[in-house]
Amino acid sequence: MLYSEASDLIAVIFLNYVLPTFNAILIAGITITTAKIRISEGLSLIWCYFFPAQIILNWIQFYRQPSFIPLTTEPIPALITKTNDLIQRDISITMPDQTVIKYKECYKCDLYVPERSHHCPYCKKCVYILDHHCFFLGYCVGRTNMKYFITFCMWAAIGTAYGLYHIFDVMTFYRSISGKEAMFYFFPFTFAMWYVERAADFEVFYIFLLDFGLGALIICIFLTSMGLYSTLNNSTPYEDRKNIKADGSDKSLLDNFEAVFGRHGYFHFVFPMFPTKATRIPVGYRR
Ligand SMILES: [Zn+2]
Ligand SMILES: [Zn+2]
Numbered sequence: 708m709l710y711s712e713a714s715d716l717i718a719v720i721f722l723n724y725v726l727p728t729f730n731a732i733l734i735a736g737i738t739i740t741t742a743k744i745r746i747s748e749g750l751s752l753i754w755c756y757f758f759p760a761q762i763i764l765n766w767i768q769f770y771r772q773p774s775f776i777p778l779t780t781e782p783i784p785a786l787i788t789k790t791n792d793l794i795q796r797d798i799s800i801t802m803p804d805q806t807v808i809k810y811k812e813c814y815k816c817d818l819y820v821p822e823r824s825h826h827c828p829y830c831k832k833c834v835y836i837l838d839h840h841c842f843f844l845g846y847c848v849g850r851t852n853m854k855y856f857i858t859f860c861m862w863a864a865i866g867t868a869y870g871l872y873h874i875f876d877v878m879t880f881y882r883s884i885s886g887k888e889a890m891f892y893f894f895p896f897t898f899a900m901w902y903v904e905r906a907a908d909f910e911v912f913y914i915f916l917l918d919f920g921l922g923a924l925i926i927c928i929f930l931t932s933m934g935l936y937s938t939l940n941n942s943t944p945y946e947d948r949k950n951i952k953a954d955g956s957d958k959s960l961l962d963n964f965e966a967v968f969g970r971h972g973y974f975h976f977v978f979p980m981f982p983t984k985a986t987r988i989p990v991g992y993r994r
Contacts, residue, residue: 723829726845730843733923734762737870738755738759740870741755744877745873758865758866761977761979762859762863765858766844768852768979768980770846774847774849774850774852774988775835776816776818776834776988778990780993782992783800783819783993784803787819788801808989810822816833818991818993818994819994820991821835821988824836824991825945827840830846834849835849835988836849836850836853838856844856850967850986854975857938858979860934861927861931863923864924864931868924871917871920874917878892878914878917891914892918893914894914894919897911938964938967939963
């Protein structure tokens with residue numbers, strides 16, 4: 708095996724399996740530890756069930772509704788007009804009912820795909836209104852699973868904040884946050900101290916959860932905000948960078964919200980299994 712092939716394989720294993728597994732371990736660790744603390748303090752466990760349930764159900768829905776372009780075996784039912792220019796080839800497809808739909812060519816999939824699709828090099832498929840490939844959930848975020856991605860990040864942020872509060876509360880009982888002992892809240896230091904038997908096993912675990920949990924909390928707040936921003940503006944990070952305005956970008960915020968979340972889509976924030984008409988993805992045609 709060539710060096711580049713081996714390093715590619717390691718990268719693929721790391722990105723596709725290690726990151727989602729790390730994500731799941733962090734969520735499970737924070738949840739179980741929080742539940743343990745709540746039981747020992749005689750407090751209700753309701754939120755310890757509610758937050759992970761939301762996170763898991765949204766993750767399941769996220770996988771169940773990928774945003775890949777469905778492929779039809781039917782021949783293209785329309786007239787293809789190609790406008791050549793050196794930078795981009797615009798393709799308009801005039802359907803039998805005279806509506807004109809903009810398509811483009813994906814040379815990797817060998818398909819005509821709807822405009823605003825992008826080819827994901829990790830999933831090796833074209834994704835409709837690709838937002839980004841999410842390594843932590845292990846899949847692409849596009850038009851149909853965007854709503855689950857946003858609610859996942861939102862509940863992950865709330866659940867993590869809730870768990871961190873409890874874990875931190877217990878840790879302050881053992882180590883003061885002020886003075887020299889504050890160093891124990893820094894994972895590499897605690898790990899080194901544990902190695903020389905100056906910190907307990909549970910401390911290493913708690914500080915691991917606190918530090919990585921804090922990172923996850925910041926990332927989740929950022930991703931929830933970015934996801935809502937893209938949704939309400941009917942844009943994607945790529946389109947924002949390139950200053951591309953999608954058709955209908957003058958629509959109201961509510962229209963844009965409903966285009967992603969469906970009608971009465973705010974129910975999705977609490978009921979991930981809420982049935983709404985799934986966003987229809989235009990089909991791809993063979994070239
Ligand atoms: Zn493609
Ligand atoms: Zn992808």
